[in-house]
Every structure is written in C-alpha cells, then in structure tokens.
Amino acid sequence: MTVVEVIYVVAATLWILVVVAAACVGGRYLLKLRARRRRINGLIDNMRLSLERAIGPYRAVAGGFAALLQRLVDGLGPDARTVLSSSRGRR
Secondary structure (H helix, E strand, O other): OOHHHHHHHHHHHHHHHHHHHHHHHHHHHHHHHHHHHHHHHHHHHHHHHHHHHHHHHHHHHHHHHHHHHHHHHHHHOOOHHHHHHHHHHOO
C-alpha cells in the first residue's frame, strides 16, 4: 500500500466512526425527547382527568337544569298541532 492509500483507508474509517457516533448521539437525543414528551403528556392527562372528576357533579347538575329549562321553554311556545290547525282554518 502506498501512503495515499493508507491515508484514504484511515480517513474512511474515521468518517464511518463519526457517522456512527452522530447516529448514536441523535438516537439518544430522540429517545430523551420522546421520554420527555410522554412525561409531559402524562402530566397533562392527569390534570385533565382530575378536572373531569372535579367537574363531573357540576356537569350533571347543569345537564339536568338545561333539560328542565328546555321543557319550560317548549311548554311556553304554541303546540305544533295548534299552529297547523289554525293555519288551515284561515284559508
């Protein structure tokens, strides 16, 4: 082997080592990023679940009140059959 070939082999070997090291560092960074994202998503999910548990009874009361209010509003308006029969008599 000549000196130039030895330099090429050493340079290629070093280049391969640099690429493999960069892939390892990048992979480790991505794993840490994914773990952090999972941890943050877990915290957000725990907060959401605790809020849903705290709001649940109030939501049930509000739903019952909304149904009652809807019945009252429906009871105040004219009945659909009355409107139809009164419009037929005017012709």
